[in-house]
Amino acid sequence: MRQQYFLVPTMRDVPADADVASHQLMLRAGMIRQVAAGVYTYLPLAKRVLHKVETIVREEMDRTGAQELTMPTLHPAELWQETGRWDVMGGELIRLTDRHNRHFALGPTHEEVITSLLRDSINSYKKLPLNLYQIQTKFRDERRPRFGLLRGREFIMKDAYSFHATQESLDEEYQTMYKAYSNVFARVGLTFRPVIADSGAIGGKDTHEFMALAEVGEDTIAYSDSSDYAANIEMAAVKVNYVKSDEAPLTLQKVDTGEAKTIEEVASKLNVTADKIIKSLLVQVDNEWVLVLLRGDHELNDIKLKHELNASSIRFATADEVEQVLGATIGNIGPIGVKDVKIVADHAVEVIVNGICGANATNSHFIGVNVGRDFDVEQYLDLRFIQEGDPSPDGNGTIRFAQGIEVGQVFKLGTVYSEKMGATFLDENGKSQPMIMGCYGIGVSRTVAAVIEQHHDEDGIQWPPSVAPFHIHLLALNMKNEEQVSLSESLYEQLQKAGLEVLYDDRPERAGVKFKDADLIGLPIRVAVGKKANEGIVEMKIRKTGEMIEVHVDELLQTLTEQLERLSQ
Numbered sequence: 001m002r003q004q005y006f007l008v009p010t011m012r013d014v015p016a017d018a019d020v021a022s023h024q025l026m027l028r029a030g031m032i033r034q035v036a037a038g039v040y041t042y043l044p045l046a047k048r049v050l051h052k053v054e055t056i057v058r059e060e061m062d063r064t065g066a067q068e069l070t071m072p073t074l075h076p077a078e079l080w081q082e083t084g085r086w087d088v089m090g091g092e093l094i095r096l097t098d099r100h101n102r103h104f105a106l107g108p109t110h111e112e113v114i115t116s117l118l119r120d121s122i123n124s125y126k127k128l129p130l131n132l133y134q135i136q137t138k139f140r141d142e143r144r145p146r147f148g149l150l151r152g153r154e155f156i157m158k159d160a161y162s163f164h165a166t167q168e169s170l171d172e173e174y175q176t177m178y179k180a181y182s183n184v185f186a187r188v189g190l191t192f193r194p195v196i197a198d199s200g201a202i203g204g205k206d207t208h209e210f211m212a213l214a215e216v217g218e219d220t221i222a223y224s225d226s227s228d229y230a231a232n233i234e235m236a237a238v239k240v241n242y243v244k245s246d247e248a249p250l251t252l253q254k255v256d257t258g259e260a261k262t263i264e265e266v267a268s269k270l271n272v273t274a275d276k277i278i279k280s281l282l283v284q285v286d287n288e289w290v291l292v293l294l295r296g297d298h299e300l301n302d303i304k305l306k307h308e309l310n311a312s313s314i315r316f317a318t319a320d321e322v323e324q325v326l327g328a329t330i331g332n333i334g335p336i337g338v339k340d341v342k343i344v345a346d347h348a349v350e351v352i353v354n355g356i357c358g359a360n361a362t363n364s365h366f367i368g369v370n371v372g373r374d375f376d377v378e379q380y381l382d383l384r385f386i387q388e389g390d391p392s393p394d395g396n397g398t399i400r401f402a403q404g405i406e407v408g409q410v411f412k413l414g415t416v417y418s419e420k421m422g423a424t425f426l427d428e429n430g431k432s433q434p435m436i437m438g439c440y441g442i443g444v445s446r447t448v449a450a451v452i453e454q455h456h457d458e459d460g461i462q463w464p465p466s467v468a469p470f471h472i473h474l475l476a477l478n479m480k481n482e483e484q485v486s487l488s489e490s491l492y493e494q495l496q497k498a499g500l501e502v503l504y505d506d507r508p509e510r511a512g513v514k515f516k517d518a519d520l521i522g523l524p525i526r527v528a529v530g531k532k533a534n535e536g537i538v539e540m541k542i543r544k545t546g547e548m549i550e551v552h553v554d555e556l557l558q559t560l561t562e563q564l565e566r567l568s569q
């Protein structure tokens, strides 16, 4: 491709409203342009990368026997009403009406559409299992789209849905997809970790998220420093053997703690450490009040609370509700003397001896608090967020945190959708059964941004060859020099004939401008044709390492092929 005519509008300065590297670099390298918040045009350079990623995704999906199709982005509301999600989904679901005033949604995901397709086209176990996938634009009206393609309102996803007659068949497909995803993310050059995740609103049970490690990632991963255990922090189980101290229990005493409300204020007022304080939170679980107790230095993991109490919704009490139910302000509540409110506690509370808790009275706390004597706990549960330094729940090593960008997710959906939509099949006994489903997503446009987050330096992008928009950036340094131009032209032809993808910078620009743009665009190898053209010598630069090599044109193709091979390891 001749750069003179190639639409790649590079920018020198960093755009003000771009806060992360991939967003800044995709704008500066002329890959994307914003049309509205979270809505972008993919310019030719980005389109080439998307095509490479999509090709890798297709190869890995097709290899498993999955079948590609394309579903509509315009979904009739009726389908979403069948599963109840038309009403459940809030502002994130983009809704519109057509000229006949019929209601539609712009598809954020396709469980409803695919399940209605299968309902009408499969009715025998002999036709299962089936895995259908598409690569297509999704719409989700994020409240705060940001970070460029990392969290847009219109984005490209590969979404796959599998249908099974048995749970074993689903389990098998889940592993197949898990492996295919590992292949995809390895091939696009990402450093990633599959993590145990939370199935969220869509129900179902097992689910793993594929996390690309990056400081800007919004998800926190808890992983073991000596095993392959890794979980989204929302799901990481805490398995600690708490030891009860053998200090003698003191008598219960109410003390004046004045204005001290927060854990820190109470701890400093009473000159104790936070782990002696019992933190009490009043939570509405479905429709009942629950007093949740944690050790003062731990944080409540609300996802765990919801799972452990099998709740469909939980909500923290407002200050007024706390006053009504417990007769005290939030900073002075505790379990002692509490009637007709269920009390649950994290396991760490069980071993607190001579602790402190709110006295359910103004400016007062209890000291010398001993669980079992002064109050009872109905259930001890794993309710706290895991912390760095905790033992890994698999018993191997210690927990460390890392930030991740979720680029893929695999779910075992079960029959959540097929039951609601009547997608059934006749089993070998002729009995009607709901199809058992799995679903699997890869954020294709998000993956491009994640690759840039992991492969860039202060001068620009450093594309892995597998997804680079071109392999070689060929620079003719002085377009007024006949020798340099003719050598560049012949190399351009030769390298392309040999199957290399070449971006040929033939613009009437100074060498410095060409070097800066080449670093920014970040193709794996730059070949500069300059002063030594008359000796048949060109200068190669490896973008990833900065290595500079002078090469005679007779060895150029061989050297380029070897270097690309080395960079692809």
Ligand code: 9G3
Pocket (backbone or CB within 6 Å): 085, 089, 092, 093, 094, 108, 109, 110, 111, 140, 141, 158, 159, 160, 202, 409, 411, 439, 440, 441, 442
């Ligand atoms: C919605 C809106 C946003 C959503 C969903 C529905 C996320 C929704 C979860 C999934 C699950 C899997 C198939 C591919 C892989 C992910 N955000 N999810 O269901 F209406 Cl507005 O999409 N779907």
